[in-house]
Amino acid sequence: MNSSRPVTIKDIAKRFRCSPSTVSRALNDHPAINEDTRKNIQEYARTVGYQRNEVSLSLLNKKTATLGVVVPTISNYYETAVIEGLHNVLQPMGYTLNICVTNESYLLEKEYLSKLLSNRTEGIFLSVSQETYDSGYYEHLEQVIQRKTPLIFIDREYEDFETSRATVDDYHGAFAAVEHLVNMGYKQIAHLKGPNGLTVSEQRFKGYRDCLIKYGLPVREELIINTNFKVESAILPARRLLEMETPPDAIFGVNDQVAIGAMRVAKDKGLRIPQDIGLVGFDNSPISAYTFPSLTTVNRPGRKIGMEASRLFLSQLNASDDYTHEGIVLPSELIIRESSLRF
Template sequence: MGSKPKVTIHHIAEKLNITASTVSRALNDNPRISEITKKAVLKAAKQLNYQPNNIAAALRNGKSHIIGIIVPTVDRAFFGSVIRGIEEIANKLNYKVIICQSYDNYEKEVQTVDALLSARVDGIIASIGKNSTNLDHYKRPQEKGIPLVLFDRTTDELEVSQVMIDDYRGAYKMTEHLIQQGYRRIAHFTSPLKVSVFKERLRGYMDALRDYEIPFQEELVIKSNLQLEDGRAGMEQLLTLQERPDAVFSASDYGAMGAMQVLKEHKIRIPEEIGLAGFGNEPFTSFSDPALTTVDQFSLTMGRITAELFFENFKTGDKKIVPQKTVLKPELVIRGSSLRRPMPPEEQAR
């Protein structure tokens, strides 16, 4: 059996014995169309299961009222929360979003940008994939006059507005916290340094060691994709060292949780023998035993600010958009995995 033909405004017009142009104006809430006609058109559209052609509407009106969002993955609480923040602002302004995942795959990210442009989205909000070193695909929206705003994983190679956490400050303060808890041989889990967030977190870690006159040791820096299994492998590697670390600061909560699993399997006490800290404040960090010390990135706030910045671009009209950079202040969430010494109640984790 063949599929049913797509319902168009001409079908609605025929049902109501009015012109297609009247139906179009009614669907777009044109003030020249009476409320009685608008209600009749909306009722008929629902009965016929009419689905508007957003691409055709975008070609006619120049606006699709759709934003494309590109994230590495949606199964991370951080990205899910950012998307929620973006949607909260977008929905209030009658905009919808298309959510796409790059899976940190360069080719997939390029294809996604092209697909969103073909779908006539009004703009793109993106977090750059770990493996995207060539960013030419992100120049295409700008060349077409379509707003592009980056969040979290950003770059200074593109003249676009950006919203990010102060990754350097978060990593510095976390490393400082571990030092103040008495740890001296602190390892760091990082990622291939193609993404600015991990570069900044490594820099914060190294500067804190320097400021407290603790020698930086290359063997204590483990590079990986920072997944759970990477944290496990990294911890196993560190335990083979002649002098093992007394703390691990991971640039990802997932890496820290992998390390925690290995330490428990080896009956190594946390935090007495080895302290642990992560970055991201993923929901599971408060349920581990001990609960994981981490850095809160304020993802929901980041999403809202990113959307607000995005819609600010529309107000410029034909004027050249002046890129803005918004840097959020991170906050340490101190929990049992790093506490060797008592802390004042007001400084402990919520």
């Protein structure tokens, strides 16, 4: 073994033949400490590399200055943007973020939440996993509520809980995207949908469907195919769409990745974008502006979501008992680029 015991306040006290209290006060610049003692102790502490044990302080003060961020994945642009937003607000306030990735697994999510509570995390930002969403088991969340640990839902929410939440208006974003396709004269608009059951998937799907209905276009079952958000999961579905007898003339992808997959398939088939087929994605990921043609998409303000979520957390912290939880819905914004702009 190779862990040399870290220097403690007691060690220093022994060295100076004084009590730990004196050392503690000296290190914290307490006024009732002799100037010389203070200097000597501080200097000695520096040379031996003393660093105060925050664990013991956490125990004493019942404060850990740690927040949990529980997300299904960090592989997408959006999630990392959210974390960046949280980080930008909370790091300067002295909070440490404990980022936990559930990989969409209910069990991992449960374990992480339990661990965060055991570690006396002071707040939890949660985007529930797909499995949790599907299963409908929410007991692991009850625990968080019971403990009165502030819980902020991000993005994927669960309506039955009395909590704060920050989400993007996926519905209207999707609606606007499809409406734009309609305005461009596309008539047969397909949808590469996300996994069933997830709020994001369903909201975007509803936006898509309602828009078609509004404009009197048929909602054709066979034009709606599931993907898992990843680019490769869009390849076969897109191929299936484009090889139909009456193929769609536009595709609305649940996110940019999926739309880019469809773009690739369309090009392989020699279709011209946007003349032969229109494409729209969702997320406004950095790459979407630089595909060829560039991808029309819907901006999803990840960083802002993170910052808003932080705000919700902070106001809940300083709130009285009759605090009513807030739900923030940020607008999403259609960004028109080349992939749908035909004349």
